[in-house]
Amino acid sequence: MGRWEPGARERLVVAAVDLFNEQGYDATTVAQIAERAGVTKSTFFRHFPDKRELLVAGQETLSRLLTEGIAEAPEDAGPLTAVTAGLLRAAGMMGPVNRRLAPRLRAAVAASTELQERDALKSVSLGAAMTDALIARGVPDPTAAVASELGALAFKRGFARWSEGDQEGKDDLGALILTALDELRAASASLT
Amino acid sequence: MGRWEPGARERLVVAAVDLFNEQGYDATTVAQIAERAGVTKSTFFRHFPDKRELLVAGQETLSRLLTEGIAEAPEDAGPLTAVTAGLLRAAGMMGPVNRRLAPRLRAAVAASTELQERDALKSVSLGAAMTDALIARGVPDPTAAVASELGALAFKRGFARWSEGDQEGKDDLGALILTALDELRAASASLT
Numbered sequence: 001m002g003r004w005e006p007g008a009r010e011r012l013v014v015a016a017v018d019l020f021n022e023q024g025y026d027a028t029t030v031a032q033i034a035e036r037a038g039v040t041k042s043t044f045f046r047h048f049p050d051k052r053e054l055l056v057a058g059q060e061t062l063s064r065l066l067t068e069g070i071a072e073a074p075e076d077a078g079p080l081t082a083v084t085a086g087l088l089r090a091a092g093m094m095g096p097v098n099r100r101l102a103p104r105l106r107a108a109v110a111a112s113t114e115l116q117e118r119d120a121l122k123s124v125s126l127g128a129a130m131t132d133a134l135i136a137r138g139v140p141d142p143t144a145a146v147a148s149e150l151g152a153l154a155f156k157r158g159f160a161r162w163s164e165g166d167q168e169g170k171d172d173l174g175a176l177i178l179t180a181l182d183e184l185r186a187a188s189a190s191l192t
Numbered sequence: 193m194g195r196w197e198p199g200a201r202e203r204l205v206v207a208a209v210d211l212f213n214e215q216g217y218d219a220t221t222v223a224q225i226a227e228r229a230g231v232t233k234s235t236f237f238r239h240f241p242d243k244r245e246l247l248v249a250g251q252e253t254l255s256r257l258l259t260e261g262i263a264e265a266p267e268d269a270g271p272l273t274a275v276t277a278g279l280l281r282a283a284g285m286m287g288p289v290n291r292r293l294a295p296r297l298r299a300a301v302a303a304s305t306e307l308q309e310r311d312a313l314k315s316v317s318l319g320a321a322m323t324d325a326l327i328a329r330g331v332p333d334p335t336a337a338v339a340s341e342l343g344a345l346a347f348k349r350g351f352a353r354w355s356e357g358d359q360e361g362k363d364d365l366g367a368l369i370l371t372a373l374d375e376l377r378a379a380s381a382s383l384t
Contacts, residue, residue, distance in 0.1 A: 037307035150383070
């Protein structure tokens, strides 16, 4: 088996999510995941430090794309416009595998407190990273915090709608996230 | 040593936070915490299931007070008024020990990924509980989500200011939380 195996990373994630659903997170070993994916254990460890990181590895990329999108938005863009740029960049990384995998991934996380905790920390870190990226643009602190919370909620809600089914008109993740952001903005305006 | 030991719970929390700071979370055992607090191990286990829960046990009470305050707000109160009622009720549970302990507690959490994850999940659950309490009042979903995010941010920021020092005019946690909520509301209005 060669060192370079195209698709190994993706196959490992799919195999892990399936095994977590079939037999539980705790009972699943790295060896079983590698076997199901048709790769060696050392291939597993070239991609992930352990089975827990496997499920949240995508969030590092997500965080990077969100903050890069915010940082590189036009200089005169307001906070929510910069957040929108980050959200659209992050949406671009999500493909058919992410969409198909999402319901089983949610089920696996819901069944394991350990995974829920890991997931919650990643989600809190993601909000903090967006807030920092806005502050680096000169957005004042409380505004940056609110804008990044609205952005995080919009991504979560748009992604949930996108991955909950193949309904007509729900194929464009970016559009669903922007709709969610508009709803949240209107809700926020009604509050203040 | 009698079964009823006044202050044992509080002494256990103080002892644990001290030990976590002195020697790290991983290296600290339940036996050491009990010894430092001057109680038996079985007293420890009457109060907490394990050393990890000890640090977040207060968040259960916090969540209950927040949601009760929201649920029992006057029927005609708007979403942010109901959230304010919850925040003030929760602020009432915080005493001098919470304030004194907060910086060391933060340091202990910052030094342990396991505690950070536990803390993040509790914080996410707290937001979800507030959102549910608002929805139960008839607040529509996106508005409930935004109002509870603003409330959670206000609590966090008010609590941080309160516990960061004994500055003049920073003794009233409730007032600090309301000031933070006003700032967040203004920031939110500037965005939308």
